[in-house]
Amino acid sequence: ARSYNITLLPGDGIGPEVVAVAKDVLSFAGALEGVELRFQEKLVGGSALDATGVPLPDETLDEAKGSDAVLLGAIGGYKWDTNEKHLKPETGLLQLRAGLGVFANLRPAAVLPQLVDASTLKKEVAEGVDIMVVRELTGGIYFGKPRGFGTNDKGDDIGFNTEVYSASEIDRIARVAFEVARKRRGKLCSVDKANVLEASMLWRKKVTALASEFPDIELSHMYVDNAAMQLVRNPKQFDTIVTNNIFGDILSDEASMITGSIGMLPSASVGESGPGLFEPIHGSAPDIAGQDKANPLATILSAAMLLRYGLGEENAARRIEAAVTETLNHGFRTGDIYSPGTTLVGCKRMGEEVLKTV
Amino acid sequence: ARSYNITLLPGDGIGPEVVAVAKDVLSFAGALEGVELRFQEKLVGGSALDATGVPLPDETLDEAKGSDAVLLGAIGGYKWDTNEKHLKPETGLLQLRAGLGVFANLRPAAVLPQLVDASTLKKEVAEGVDIMVVRELTGGIYFGKPRGFGTNDKGDDIGFNTEVYSASEIDRIARVAFEVARKRRGKLCSVDKANVLEASMLWRKKVTALASEFPDIELSHMYVDNAAMQLVRNPKQFDTIVTNNIFGDILSDEASMITGSIGMLPSASVGESGPGLFEPIHGSAPDIAGQDKANPLATILSAAMLLRYGLGEENAARRIEAAVTETLNHGFRTGDIYSPGTTLVGCKRMGEEVLKTV
Ligand SMILES: CC(C)[C@H](C(=O)O)[C@@H](O)C(=O)O
Ligand SMILES: CC(C)[C@H](C(=O)O)[C@@H](O)C(=O)O
Numbered sequence: 001a002r003s004y005n006i007t008l009l010p011g012d013g014i015g016p017e018v019v020a021v022a023k024d025v026l027s028f029a030g031a032l033e034g035v036e037l038r039f040q041e042k043l044v045g046g047s048a049l050d051a052t053g054v055p056l057p058d059e060t061l062d063e064a065k066g067s068d069a070v071l072l073g074a075i076g077g078y079k080w081d082t083n084e085k086h087l088k089p090e091t092g093l094l095q096l097r098a099g100l101g102v103f104a105n106l107r108p109a110a111v112l113p114q115l116v117d118a119s120t121l122k123k124e125v126a127e128g129v130d131i132m133v134v135r136e137l138t139g140g141i142y143f144g145k146p147r148g149f150g151t152n153d154k155g156d157d158i159g160f161n162t163e164v165y166s167a168s169e170i171d172r173i174a175r176v177a178f179e180v181a182r183k184r185r186g187k188l189c190s191v192d193k194a195n196v197l198e199a200s201m202l203w204r205k206k207v208t209a210l211a212s213e214f215p216d217i218e219l220s221h222m223y224v225d226n227a228a229m230q231l232v233r234n235p236k237q238f239d240t241i242v243t244n245n246i247f248g249d250i251l252s253d254e255a256s257m258i259t260g261s262i263g264m265l266p267s268a269s270v271g272e273s274g275p276g277l278f279e280p281i282h283g284s285a286p287d288i289a290g291q292d293k294a295n296p297l298a299t300i301l302s303a304a305m306l307l308r309y310g311l312g313e314e315n316a317a318r319r320i321e322a323a324v325t326e327t328l329n330h331g332f333r334t335g336d337i338y339s340p341g342t343t344l345v346g347c348k349r350m351g352e353e354v355l356k357t358v
Numbered sequence: 359a360r361s362y363n364i365t366l367l368p369g370d371g372i373g374p375e376v377v378a379v380a381k382d383v384l385s386f387a388g389a390l391e392g393v394e395l396r397f398q399e400k401l402v403g404g405s406a407l408d409a410t411g412v413p414l415p416d417e418t419l420d421e422a423k424g425s426d427a428v429l430l431g432a433i434g435g436y437k438w439d440t441n442e443k444h445l446k447p448e449t450g451l452l453q454l455r456a457g458l459g460v461f462a463n464l465r466p467a468a469v470l471p472q473l474v475d476a477s478t479l480k481k482e483v484a485e486g487v488d489i490m491v492v493r494e495l496t497g498g499i500y501f502g503k504p505r506g507f508g509t510n511d512k513g514d515d516i517g518f519n520t521e522v523y524s525a526s527e528i529d530r531i532a533r534v535a536f537e538v539a540r541k542r543r544g545k546l547c548s549v550d551k552a553n554v555l556e557a558s559m560l561w562r563k564k565v566t567a568l569a570s571e572f573p574d575i576e577l578s579h580m581y582v583d584n585a586a587m588q589l590v591r592n593p594k595q596f597d598t599i600v601t602n603n604i605f606g607d608i609l610s611d612e613a614s615m616i617t618g619s620i621g622m623l624p625s626a627s628v629g630e631s632g633p634g635l636f637e638p639i640h641g642s643a644p645d646i647a648g649q650d651k652a653n654p655l656a657t658i659l660s661a662a663m664l665l666r667y668g669l670g671e672e673n674a675a676r677r678i679e680a681a682v683t684e685t686l687n688h689g690f691r692t693g694d695i696y697s698p699g700t701t702l703v704g705c706k707r708m709g710e711e712v713l714k715t716v
Contacts, residue, residue: 076553090553120590125478141499141521147556152524159560160522163499166514193604195434195448198505202517228608229615232478232590246551250586250608257587 003036004068012046013284014294015073021296021351026303033316045075045089055092061099069310070277074284102269104176105137109255114328119260129235134177135248142245170206177242178214187239191227263295263336266302268309278306292346295334323357361394362426370404371642372652373431379654379709384661391674403433403447413450419457427668428635432642460627462534463495467613472686477618487593492535493606528564535600536572545597549585621653621694624660626667636664650704653692681715
């Protein structure tokens with residue numbers, strides 16, 4: 001039997017609940033396809049801070065690097081919000097992404113027919129939306145140097161960051177995006193602010209240059225402010241979007257909210273080689289943590305992405321996705337996606353229902 | 359009689375059409391309130407490039423600086439899209455903003471009862487939305503240095519920009535925003551990415567510090583990715599938003615699209631002293647330029663903002679706003695906001711209808 005080591009990073013807030021449920025589903029779907037999965041659980045984020053004083057202990061990064069794939073819950077919470085930068089849960093997540101070299105973050109935002117009413121957009125606008133945002137994840141203003149605090153020549157305090165991209169960083173993320181578009185509907189929209197920023201001008205130049213290697217893909221460019229509008233105006237115009245780290249952060253969240261069900265949305269972060277990082281796009285939701293109210297489907301679908309993109313186990317991935325669809329068809333809903341006429345269930349019960357249909 | 363000098367900058371695309379119409383409305387509303395307005399028209403953007411080789415001729419900036427207020431149409435077009443940075447129409451606009459020192463950009467996004475169906479959001483979500491985005495306009499990554507192109511230590515080409523804010527830049531924009539919130543519903547949401555960026559950490563610190571001077575204002579903070587989501591999920595939660603230049607660019611466009619009628623939305627950019635800059639938030643729409651199809655109402659409403667914020671002529675401003683409301687109540691619509699049962703008109707005719715009711 002094929003066997004893999006999976007690092008589980010439950011993290012903070014609702015993270016542990018949703019990861020526990022997703023782990024069972026992952027395990028079972030694997031077993032049914034003859035795949036053995038071994039799990040190691042480690043600390044990251046606020047819970048790591050509390051236990052060890054740092055948001056990403058070496059032990060966690062080492063374990064993650066040595067494994068075949070990493071499944072993360074969520075990190076952060078009010079408790080640590082005013083911490084200094086190196087003691088923020090978010091810093092642990094950024095260190096993990098950098099440490100694993102997972103430069104390509106794939107964030108699907110699709111409106112499921114069963115949940116079209118959950119969108120705040122009109123039905124005819126939301127229906128059929130199926131977008132993949134490919135976000136650059138280990139470069140740009142998140143990691144650029146110099147950064148920090150100082151004083152300017154007037155003696156005034158300043159805070160500063162550097163948005164920087166190199167040709168090869170752009171090239172490798174664009175390549176991933178073209179490949180992704182090829183497996184989808186063949187349309188790629190590159191989003192930048194090339195009318196103002198030099199970093200974006202280089203971005204546009206490199207993406208444009210690469211297009212000749214992908215003659216079957218229809219490439220377009222859009223300014224980020226316009227993209228933020230077009231996602232609201234007519235989200236169906238988009239297939240695959242590729243953009244930098246900060247614009248991707250903003251636009252992928254906007255796109256996810258267009259679906260109306262961010263408790264449903266998974267993500268995959270992959271690098272050149274080495275283990276990928278798989279996580280729901282929702283946050284740690286401290287206000288409902290520990291109450292068995294969280295929607296585990298985003299993490300369960302992240303587990304499916306882990307099987308597909310992380311391990312190449314397409315059959316097991318499909319099993320999970322089909323089980324989620326069937327569970328929704330059976331009418332089970334957590335609070336975030338509940339509507340009259342469906343059956344309200346908690347996190348655990350939702351997991352059990354998915355398990356039944358895997 | 360009070361008299362003022364107004365610089366008109368029609369710019370590119372539909373700019374000249376909408377400015378011509380707005381000028382007549384401005385003139386007439388002023389006259390009715392005993393205000394004499396003298397107009398000087400100058401070049402900016404692509405049309406300035408074509409005529410003079412630069413996107414902001416000295417003559418234009420000098421005239422603007424010496425006047426009491428500036429009304430701009432729109433700039434840009436496909437024709438100049440691939441120009442080098444210093445020869446882009448957008449660069450002319452940025453130079454104008456910097457030259458006038460208009461650091462505070464006020465962008466209202468309100469859903470008019472007559473146009474609620476124009477929004478792609480469900481009626482119950484869009485109805486009653488009334489947001490003011492206060493965007494910092496002369497700092498941050500748009501102007502930060504160092505910026506440019508180079509090579510990194512691996513010999514790879516790079517493009518880079520600097521996001522930088524000083525304490526006093528943050529202080530002055532936050533002050534404007536608190537004042538604006540005070541004249542509205544008393545709620546201010548400051549948007550940043552303080553969980554990752556040092557520039558945002560200083561931003562949050564300074565905005566928070568200023569709150570003690572405005573005890574009557576309810577201040578909250580939100581990360582930019584969350585703000586992009588919340589604008590779609592529940593835009594009514596927002597009253598006044600204050601944010602940096604690039605986040606403001608993205609979020610104000612997103613907010614404007616939530617109203618569904620960006621052809622209706624004006625903006626005002628003001629500084630410490632000196633003339634303010636007033637412009638519709640829509641672009642130059644080269645595809646419909648010269649066809650008498652453009653919606654002049656955003657520019658007409660920008661003229662109202664010019665009277666209010668630029669000249670302190672509140673009565674004349676109100677006249678224009680009331681005239682726009684009445685014209686909509688009479689059922690006149692340009693193509694962008696047309697719906698069955700209303701009367702489709704062109705740019706000029708719309709202007710005439712507004713004039714009739716001023
Ligand atoms: C928690 C935060 C650092 C993170 C980011 O900005 O990348 C999150 O918003 C995300 O999108 O995964
Ligand atoms: C044209 C462009 C430079 C400008 C900006 O980014 O500020 C525009 O998008 C705006 O928002 O006024």
